[in-house]
Amino acid sequence: MTGSEINQAVELLAKLPGLGPRSARRAILHLLKRKETLLLPLADALTEAAKQVRQCSHCGNLDTTEPCGLCLDISRDRSTLCVVEEVADLWALNRSGIYRGLYHVLGGTLSALDGIGPEDLNIARLIKRAQDQEFREIILATGATVDGQTTAHYIAEQLNSQNIQVSRLAHGVPVGGELDYLDDGTLITALNSRRPF
Amino acid sequence: MEWNDEGVVISVRRHGEMAWVVDLLTAEHGRHAGFIHGKNKNRERNGLQLGNQVDARWRSRLIEQLGTYNCELIKARSAILFHDPIRLIAMSSVCGMCYLGISERVPCRDVFDGVIRFLDALEQGKQWYSLYVTWELELLSQLGFGLDLKSCAITGRTDNLSYVSPRTGRAATSEAAKPYCDRLMPLPKFMVDREISSPAFKDILQGLTITGHFLERNLMQPQGRKFPRARLRLIEIMSSVNPESESVSSK
Numbered sequence: 298m299t300g301s302e303i304n305q306a307v308e309l310l311a312k313l314p315g316l317g318p319r320s321a322r323r324a325i326l327h328l329l330k331r332k333e334t335l336l337l338p339l340a341d342a343l344t345e346a347a348k349q350v351r352q353c354s355h356c357g358n359l360d361t362t363e364p365c366g367l368c369l370d371i372s373r374d375r376s377t378l379c380v381v382e383e384v385a386d387l388w389a390l391n392r393s394g395i396y397r398g399l400y401h402v403l404g405g406t407l408s409a410l411d412g413i414g415p416e417d418l419n420i421a422r423l424i425k426r427a428q429d430q431e432f433r434e435i436i437l438a439t440g441a442t443v444d445g446q447t448t449a450h451y452i453a454e455q456l457n458s459q460n461i462q463v464s465r466l467a468h469g470v471p472v473g474g475e476l477d478y479l480d481d482g483t484l485i486t487a488l489n490s491r492r493p494f
Numbered sequence: 495m496e497w498n499d500e501g502v503v504i505s506v507r508r509h510g511e512m513a514w515v516v517d518l519l520t521a522e523h524g525r526h527a528g529f530i531h532g533k534n535k536n537r538e539r540n541g542l543q544l545g546n547q548v549d550a551r552w553r554s555r556l557i558e559q560l561g562t563y564n565c566e567l568i569k570a571r572s573a574i575l576f577h578d579p580i581r582l583i584a585m586s587s588v589c590g591m592c593y594l595g596i597s598e599r600v601p602c603r604d605v606f607d608g609v610i611r612f613l614d615a616l617e618q619g620k621q622w623y624s625l626y627v628t629w630e631l632e633l634l635s636q637l638g639f640g641l642d643l644k645s646c647a648i649t650g651r652t653d654n655l656s657y658v659s660p661r662t663g664r665a666a667t668s669e670a671a672k673p674y675c676d677r678l679m680p681l682p683k684f685m686v687d688r689e690i691s692s693p694a695f696k697d698i699l700q701g702l703t704i705t706g707h708f709l710e711r712n713l714m715q716p717q718g719r720k721f722p723r724a725r726l727r728l729i730e731i732m733s734s735v736n737p738e739s740e741s742v743s744s745k
Contacts, residue, residue: 314511409586409724410505410593443544443572443586447724450579468576480540482570489577 357402374398376433406444437465496553503546504589524600528563541567545585583728590722595713604636627701639712
């Protein structure tokens with residue numbers, strides 16, 4: 298038997314991605330056993346994050362500063378902008394360390410069936426950013442899905458009138474991928490996007 | 495309950511982190527939804543893109559349950575169209591119309607065959623603009639709301655059909671329609687004569703206006719639904735691409 302506070306904590310934790318009621322209960326038990334070293338620091342960190350973290354008004358990233366650390370970083374290349382669907386995509390690209398330009402988070406993709414239109418995404422802000430700042434290149438890093446590519450085409454069309462090079466991520470064979478194990482869609486896009494050796 | 499069928503992916507909705515609810519337009523079982531557990535199924539997940547043709551196995555303890563799908567990709571149609579914004583949106587529009595317009599679990603082999611025929615034409619990229627209008631016209635007919643464009647509703651003549659009634663969906667010759675032509679919709683020739691393979695751009699847009707009127711009245715409005723955004727976007731793009739173009743036979 299457990300108290301209502303523990304039950305509430307389990308219920309809340311079970312709402313997190315990747316956790317169900319059983320794993321949430323295990324996590325809570327683990328935290329309670331390490332109250333001083335884990336539970337209280339975690340509670341403090343979460344409270345602090347809830348107070349401080351906000352969405353950057355420039356790029357849509359989540360950070361404690363406004364504008365965010367990436368937008369403020371003067372060492373970044375301000376002539377390129379990478380457009381991503383979600384903050385998770387931004388973090389993934391930034392983690393790779395290969396891209397040193399600025400970002401723009403759309404907040405999703407256009408969806409024909411879910412009724413998500415351009416006005417529901419940060420597209421107007423992107424177009425304004427492209428007009429106000431002098432970008433040399435805008436990279437459309439949306440997913441290789443029908444909705445992701447439809448969104449990319451829409452943005453490319455909106456940026457058409459501006460003198461900016463618009464590119465998109467390549468589609469094809471993943472690093473470490475063997476052709477025999479790839480699905481037909483990946484093989485088709487890989488062949489379509491082939492380049493001279 | 496268990497069955498095996500061929501289907502086209504017409505809707506994919508994420509359910510939690512690693513699962514999806516997928517709607518397929520199947521050959522023998524109509525529009526049918528099912529649940530897909532995505533854990534360790536990257537290959538299956540990659541194939542779940544709109545327009546892709548799959549071999550589906552549906553299982554459920556009771557027939558009224560949602561059931562689960564196991565899908566194997568037959569043809570990756572979406573990947574072929576990724577680079578082409580207009581054809582990609584046309585494919586989304588077809589999927590959206592099927593998802594919103596067709597009742598669930600009602601076998602509709604004709605609709606499935608029509609979708610496959612159109613997707614084949616779309617893949618080849620020839621004359622698909624007029625075929626899209628024809629597909630919508632056939633969809634209306636297959637769902638029991640067909641237009642009668644074979645003969646004039648007033649005189650019975652089969653030549654010079656130039657108008658269609660927005661109320662009855664019947665055609666009329668220009669002479670017979672003269673007194674009422676302000677209340678009728680101009681009927682493009684290619685909708686009557688399927689041999690015309692390269693209609694003018696304005697005729698295709700007029701064709702979409704006609705099919706749009708009847709689809710909205712018969713399929714969308716009764717269910718309180720609106721057209722999928724993809725169809726509206728398709729018309730928007732087609733209106734802006736090249737309105738002066740005389741023919742769109744090989745776009």
